Amino acid sequence: QQQVKQSPQSLIVQKGGISIINCAYENTAFDYFPWYQQFPGKGPALLIAIRPDVSEKKEGRFTISFNKSAKQFSLHIMDSQPGDSATYFCAATVSGNTGKLIFGQGTTLQVKP
Amino acid sequence: SQTIHQWPATLVQPVGSPLSLECTVEGTSNPNLYWYRQAAGRGLQLLFYSVGIGQISSEVPQNLSASRPQDRQFILSSKKLLLSDSGFYLCAWSVWRIREKLFFGSGTQLSVL
Numbered sequence: 676q677q678q679v680k681q682s683p684q685s686l687i688v689q690k691g692g693i694s695i696i697n698c699a700y701e702n703t704a705f706d707y708f709p710w711y712q713q714f715p716g717k718g719p720a721l722l723i724a725i726r727p728d729v730s731e732k733k734e735g736r737f738t739i740s741f742n743k744s745a746k747q748f749s750l751h752i753m754d755s756q757p758g759d760s761a762t763y764f765c766a767a768t769v770s771g772n773t774g775k776l777i778f779g780q781g782t783t784l785q786v787k788p
Numbered sequence: 789s790q791t792i793h794q795w796p797a798t799l800v801q802p803v804g805s806p807l808s809l810e811c812t813v814e815g816t817s818n819p820n821l822y823w824y825r826q827a828a829g830r831g832l833q834l835l836f837y838s839v840g841i842g843q844i845s846s847e848v849p850q851n852l853s854a855s856r857p858q859d860r861q862f863i864l865s866s867k868k869l870l871l872s873d874s875g876f877y878l879c880a881w882s883v884w885r886i887r888e889k890l891f892f893g894s895g896t897q898l899s900v901l
Binding site: 681707709711716717718719720721724764768770775776778779780781 | 794830831832834837878880888889890891892893894895897
């Protein structure tokens with residue numbers, strides 16, 4: 676119940692295309708769903724996050740879509756660029772001082788020029 | 789502004805040797821501190837977290853230990869390294885009471901040979 680399942684494991688997209696990464700969770704108590712971006716040899720950095728009271732959040736070219744009934748959320752990268760090539764992790768937690776982030780397995784994205 | 793320092797960046801150690809990785813946070817007080825391990829091509833595994841000096845919670849049984857001798861210092865140790873301890877070790881911090889937003893260090897790539 677504590678797992679977050681992420682797919683696909685790897686993704687290749689042409690420059691200008693849309694990259695889509697999906698995650699699914701079981702624990703209905705989760706109320707915070709962030710995405711982290713990690714470049715090779717670096718630590719992950721918070722990219723964008725959503726709470727279940729909204730179905731979509733957009734920041735620039737990055738959009739999170741959230742489906743509470745299906746317990747799924749996804750990251751869409753519009754107009755993908757070679758600089759977006761990185762590993763992306765979804766995560767989920769119960770917010771506050773007791774929750775711990777549960778990470779998905781990660782998706783390695785390669786954007787070809 | 790807050791910064792997190794983690795060192796060394798890379799480390800090659802023989803099997804059976806000791807380990808000490810250090811992490812310090814600047815610009816904040818009483819942070820929550822975390823050690824994660826990322827195996828090649830895999831997700832982020834939480835190893836230890838700490839909500840205060842001397843307070844350590846272990847997430848998985850293993851060959852490693854953690855200590856927090858000062859408010860903003862977190863140390864990961866081992867008395868005798870195993871081959872399976874190889875991986876990318878990440879230190880992270882979060883604001884007290886806001887555990888869901890993690891800020892990661894740049895990581896240590898540990899190779900046990």
